[in-house]
Amino acid sequence: MQSKGEIAKKCIAILIFCALLAFVLCRVYRVLSWKDTTGDYLSSTSQLYHTPEHTVDVVFMGSSHCYCGVYPAVLWRDAGIAAFDMSVSGQDRASTVHMLTETLKTQSPKVVMIDAYGLLFDRNEIEGNVYRNMLSMKTSKNSVELVKEYVEKEDQLDYLLRWPIVHTRFWELEKYDFIQYEPSIYGRGAFFSWHESTESAQGEWNVDQVGELSKENQEWLDRLIKASKENGFDLVFFVIPFKITREEQMKINAANAYLADRGIDLLDLNPLFSELDLDPKKDFMDNKHCNANGAEKVTHYLQEYLRSHYELADHRGDDRYSHWDQDLEWYEHEKLKQDLTVAEDPEERLRLLFGQSDLVTVISVEGASEEIPVLKELGLSEAEIAAGGKWILRGESLTKIMDNDPEDQAYTEDLSKTDALRVRYTKERDAFNIQFNYNACCDPRYPVCVVCYDGVLKDLLAIIHF
Amino acid sequence: MQFNSVQFLVFFPIVVGIYFLIPKKFKYLWLLVTSYFFYMSWNAKYALLIAFSTIITYLAGLFLGKTDDKKKKNLIVAASFTVNLGILAFFKYFDFLLGNVNGILSAVGLKIINNPFDVLLPVGISFYTFQALGYTIDVYRKEIEPEKNFFRYALFVSFFPQLVAGPIERSKNLLGQIDEMSKKRLWDYSKIVSGFGLMLWGMFQKVVVADRCAVFVDAVHANLFAAGTVETVASAILFSIQIYCDFAGYSAVAIGAARVMGFSLMENFNTPYFATSIQDFWRRWHVSLSSWFRDYLYIPLGGSRCSKLKKYRNIMITFLASGLWHGASWTFVFWGGLHGAFQIIGDLLRPIKQKVNDFFKVKTETFSYKLGQIMITYGLTTFAWIFFRARTWENLILYFNRMLTKPNLWIVFGGGLDYLNINRDDVKIVVAFLGILLLGEIVRYVKKVDVGEYLWQQNLWFRIGVFIVLIVIILVYGEYGIHFDSGKFIYFDF
Numbered sequence: 001m002q003s004k005g006e007i008a009k010k011c012i013a014i015l016i017f018c019a020l021l022a023f024v025l026c027r028v029y030r031v032l033s034w035k036d037t038t039g040d041y042l043s044s045t046s047q048l049y050h051t052p053e054h055t056v057d058v059v060f061m062g063s064s065h066c067y068c069g070v071y072p073a074v075l076w077r078d079a080g081i082a083a084f085d086m087s088v089s090g091q092d093r094a095s096t097v098h099m100l101t102e103t104l105k106t107q108s109p110k111v112v113m114i115d116a117y118g119l120l121f122d123r124n125e126i127e128g129n130v131y132r133n134m135l136s137m138k139t140s141k142n143s144v145e146l147v148k149e150y151v152e153k154e155d156q157l158d159y160l161l162r163w164p165i166v167h168t169r170f171w172e173l174e175k176y177d178f179i180q181y182e183p184s185i186y187g188r189g190a191f192f193s194w195h196e197s198t199e200s201a202q203g204e205w206n207v208d209q210v211g212e213l214s215k216e217n218q219e220w221l222d223r224l225i226k227a228s229k230e231n232g233f234d235l236v237f238f239v240i241p242f243k244i245t246r247e248e249q250m251k252i253n254a255a256n257a258y259l260a261d262r263g264i265d266l267l268d269l270n271p272l273f274s275e276l277d278l279d280p281k282k283d284f285m286d287n288k289h290c291n292a293n294g295a296e297k298v299t300h301y302l303q304e305y306l307r308s309h310y311e312l313a314d315h316r317g318d319d320r321y322s323h324w325d326q327d328l329e330w331y332e333h334e335k336l337k338q339d340l341t342v343a344e345d346p347e348e349r350l351r352l353l354f355g356q357s358d359l360v361t362v363i364s365v366e367g368a369s370e371e372i373p374v375l376k377e378l379g380l381s382e383a384e385i386a387a388g389g390k391w392i393l394r395g396e397s398l399t400k401i402m403d404n405d406p407e408d409q410a411y412t413e414d415l416s417k418t419d420a421l422r423v424r425y426t427k428e429r430d431a432f433n434i435q436f437n438y439n440a441c442c443d444p445r446y447p448v449c450v451v452c453y454d455g456v457l458k459d460l461l462a463i464i465h466f
Numbered sequence: 467m468q469f470n471s472v473q474f475l476v477f478f479p480i481v482v483g484i485y486f487l488i489p490k491k492f493k494y495l496w497l498l499v500t501s502y503f504f505y506m507s508w509n510a511k512y513a514l515l516i517a518f519s520t521i522i523t524y525l526a527g528l529f530l531g532k533t534d535d536k537k538k539k540n541l542i543v544a545a546s547f548t549v550n551l552g553i554l555a556f557f558k559y560f561d562f563l564l565g566n567v568n569g570i571l572s573a574v575g576l577k578i579i580n581n582p583f584d585v586l587l588p589v590g591i592s593f594y595t596f597q598a599l600g601y602t603i604d605v606y607r608k609e610i611e612p613e614k615n616f617f618r619y620a621l622f623v624s625f626f627p628q629l630v631a632g633p634i635e636r637s638k639n640l641l642g643q644i645d646e647m648s649k650k651r652l653w654d655y656s657k658i659v660s661g662f663g664l665m666l667w668g669m670f671q672k673v674v675v676a677d678r679c680a681v682f683v684d685a686v687h688a689n690l691f692a693a694g695t696v697e698t699v700a701s702a703i704l705f706s707i708q709i710y711c712d713f714a715g716y717s718a719v720a721i722g723a724a725r726v727m728g729f730s731l732m733e734n735f736n737t738p739y740f741a742t743s744i745q746d747f748w749r750r751w752h753v754s755l756s757s758w759f760r761d762y763l764y765i766p767l768g769g770s771r772c773s774k775l776k777k778y779r780n781i782m783i784t785f786l787a788s789g790l791w792h793g794a795s796w797t798f799v800f801w802g803g804l805h806g807a808f809q810i811i812g813d814l815l816r817p818i819k820q821k822v823n824d825f826f827k828v829k830t831e832t833f834s835y836k837l838g839q840i841m842i843t844y845g846l847t848t849f850a851w852i853f854f855r856a857r858t859w860e861n862l863i864l865y866f867n868r869m870l871t872k873p874n875l876w877i878v879f880g881g882g883l884d885y886l887n888i889n890r891d892d893v894k895i896v897v898a899f900l901g902i903l904l905l906g907e908i909v910r911y912v913k914k915v916d917v918g919e920y921l922w923q924q925n926l927w928f929r930i931g932v933f934i935v936l937i938v939i940i941l942v943y944g945e946y947g948i949h950f951d952s953g954k955f956i957y958f959d960f
Contacts, residue, residue: 010655017930024934028942157472164472164947171891 031177032166034135044086044189045136048103051084052320056107057312058083061100062115062240063091064191068289069240070113072188073331074299076324080314081306085189088136090129093118093220098146100227102137109233111310113302114224116237116266119217119255120248123150134159135166175418187327192292194338199287200280203244205270211250213258221258234310238267240298241278243287267305269298276301292335333358333456346466347374350450353393353462354378358455360415361393366404366429368447372466375448388447390423390434404428415453436460467507469719470673470946477504478723481626485727490648494621497727501626505589508630512588515553520623522549523598524616527605531612539606546602554595557587562794590630592791596758598623601637603762610637618644627723631716633734633754643729652728656922661725663929664918666936667906668718669944675903676711677945678896679704687855690864694874698865704896705855706848710738711903713752722918737911739847742839744808747847755791759784778813782806792854797862801853808846895943902939 044067058081060070066087075081086103088095096118103109134150137143139162147159158164169177213221228235237259239252249270256266273280276297283294290298306312315321336356343349351374353361365375365388375385378398388404390411401423402408410424422435431440434451442449446465454461467473481500488496506513526546530539555563568578601622604610613619622641628634686693686701693701717734724731734754741747748756767780782803789802823830856862906917913920921929 013926013930017933020930021934021937024938025941028938032942158947161472163941167942167944168947170942 066115080316095133195285197284201284202280204246207249210253213254361452364449498621501624504626527612627720660918660922661722663921664722667917668715671711671715673944679708694872698869
């Protein structure tokens with residue numbers, strides 16, 4: 001027989017093992033857990049979980065049409081409306097219902113606006129979209145029900161356990177898998193892009209015929225109507241402009257008729273290209289998705305609708321809504337990045353950086369023989385430009401950090417938790433005289449090198465040479 | 467329900483938990499019920515076959531115990547063998563036999579016979595049939611008393627850890643332990659820990675090493691038309707590792723699972739690729755099967771205590787039978803025959819080898835000599851595995867054609883393997899895990915204990931650390947999940 005002490009020791013050993021194993025597996029899972037590896041956009045659920053409870057007044061739900069076409073940042077900027085895109089690529093009927101349930105756990109929106117594009121496709125066949133919809137929610141009764149409704153039976157266990165799917169991510173792990181960014185950095189669920197389409201997004205919207213409302217679509221609408229009554233929010237459907245086909249428009253018409261009978265609005269924006277001043281190419285990133293220019297116009301229309309139908313509070317200035325402030329800031333920095341991309345003249349690009357907050361701009365001048373007006377505008381004298389040196393511009397303030405002297409100590413700065421900058425002078429126009437992380441930033445052909453780091457986007461905003 | 471399935475992850479702790487909680491006298495019944503549940507998870511109908519085989523061999527044992535009449539005993543053994551081997555032959559070899567008959571018929575211009583049956587090979591049938599027949603012979607030889615309790619005997623035939631892929635247990639060992647269950651203490655902390663460690667090691671071998679090697683091997687076999695010397699040689703080496711880790715991994719999980727419950731199963735693998743001769747290889751590879759053939763076929767045939775010619779005949783019969791046991795295909799038979807031939811040639815060349823060693827004053831006790839022996843043996847077994855993996859003569863011929871006529875060493879240095887969808891990172895990770903595997907093999911070879919026991923002998927912190935690392939490696943780097951479908955153990959097909 002073993003003594004009580006021996007048994008206790010063994011029990012402690014088992015407990016230590018279980019605790020350590022649980023800790024290690026949790027940490028490993030956190031790294032491996034599914035994230036959108038296309039990089040720019042996370043599923044909205046992670047943003048939702050980091051949003052203070054009961055702050056969202058308007059929820060937009062839908063697939064990529066929704067997060068490309070509706071910008072909560074614009075609603076916030078113009079009207080102080082606290083809106084949120086609870087939207088995921090390929091969000092189908094089942095996902096919409098369960099994402100709504102998930103949203104209502106912590107939020108009590110006054111209006112829920114749902115993209116009727118969900119009426120036009122069945123289960124999503126794009127694998128990444130299945131993952132986005134199935135793996136992004138926290139595990140709960142709701143997420144289990146979604147998997148059971150969405151995923152084929154033989155695959156359900158893998159989706160419920162998640163590990164059998166996500167463990168294969170070990171090859172694609174990136175920095176953000178280990179260092180979790182602040183949740184607000186990806187905004188309120190919207191995706192910002194200024195890419196312009198080569199194809200027209202105008203489709204066959206001019207169809208009056210009403211198609212048949214399928215059983216699945218009717219059930220979906222009924223489920224959402226029931227949810228709105230049970231949870232006390234107003235339900236509105238909308239269609240973001242895209243290249244719609246005749247058959248699709250007939251389905252939308254059918255849903256519109258069904259909803260009208262029940263006193264629910266469906267805002268079909270496809271027929272409103274002229275009214276919204278939408279350019280079928282310039283305001284779209286492809287023939288299905290708005291770009292930022294289009295999103296501004298679409299969002300403005302929706303804002304007017306909301307203003308005319310609801311009394312929504314202006315939350316600007318309220319500390320609980322800092323996520324919306326940060327979202328707007330992010331959007332504006334993205335716009336600046338776009339402006340820098342579009343601007344062709346290097347000096348003009350540098351001027352765009354003047355006075356901007358949250359930017360760290362290093363200016364290196366080495367062997368400049370000509371007059372450079374933009375440097376004079378910054379306050380540098382001709383003598384200083386001729387002598388050369390390294391300066392840092394933060395907002396309006398320009399500070400010299402070193403001369404072009406190999407004896408001078410290199411200037412280093414941690415720009416963020418993961419990004420570092422080194423400025424030095426080893427020899428004239430050396431590519432590594434400005435180094436961002438492991439990358440040389442200078443082009444030895446030019447006397448002036450400008451490297452700008454964006455503290456909001458946490459990335460290099462621009463490298464300018466002239 | 468495979469060992470590398472979520473179902474087993476749930477099944478095993480529940481079985482073990484209840485097993486330790488219920489009174490001793492019910493434990494064997496609990497294990498019997500759960501063993502049948504385990505087996506029926508593949509196909510409930512299979513349970514009828516195993517039950518039938520159990521009844522036949524149980525009754526044979528009882529009748530054998532009641533008579534000393536040699537003729538009657540022979541008749542009983544013959545009946546038991548006929549019925550059991552008949553079932554095995556029908557399910558496993560019918561298609562093969564029919565294919566051969568049809569081959570002959572079509573060669574002489576006669577109409578071929580259509581297959582009237584469409585049967586699936588029941589999982590593990592070769593294993594439990596041999597185990598049950600081993601019992602019949604043991605009772606016949608009076609090496610054990612016939613088991614009176616039907617349910618205990620049924621557990622012996624169907625004990626779930628080793629039911630579907632061995633080790634093929636001997637009645638003296640396992641049946642004895644089942645009989646002793648009510649008398650001895652089954653809860654043993656050291657056995658639970660070492661058994662758990664061995665299960666983890668087995669899962670590592672299977673899910674991480676074997677299945678990662680399988681990705682490469684399968685890719686080469688699927689693209690043989692494009693393959694060259696490098697891919698085919700690499701594939702042969704990796705298949706030797708795959709089949710070893712696949713089967714040894716399963717055995718380790720089986721032995722570990724049984725150990726957790728207080729049972730000691732026979733060793734099935736003992737560092738076979740460290741063997742110094744083919745004979746030595748078969749003392750280390752699938753020990754439970756090779757010893758079965760030795761005890762119940764080779765020795766009854768006369769073994770080695772006869773003329774050289776008869777000895778060679780006995781060797782060939784044993785290895786051809788072993789080949790056929792592995793699969794209903796001539797390539798398996800050829801593989802078995804090749805191993806028999808290696809042994810015979812080795813025996814014939816022994817005097818010459820001795821003379822050469824004497825002439826060149828070769829030091830046979832040195833590490834280098836032993837290493838040479840190990841490498842030659844490994845080379846021969848790996849060569850033989852090519853026949854094992856090819857499955858058809860067409861594949862085999864194409865494989866050797868690619869190996870011998872398309873030298874392409876340069877692809878090692880470029881992106882030449884891209885067509886196989888294998889990147890360099892995959893190769894690196896396989897190499898890293900082969901390093902861990904080698905470490906485990908060295909432990910087994912030097913310390914003469916399995917990895918589970920070795921870990922039990924270490925300090926707690928080290929053991930916990932290794933357990934956690936193994937679990938993480940299995941969960942992260944294992945080949946399983948939604949896009950993976952090769953989780954089946956190779957030996958389930960035999």
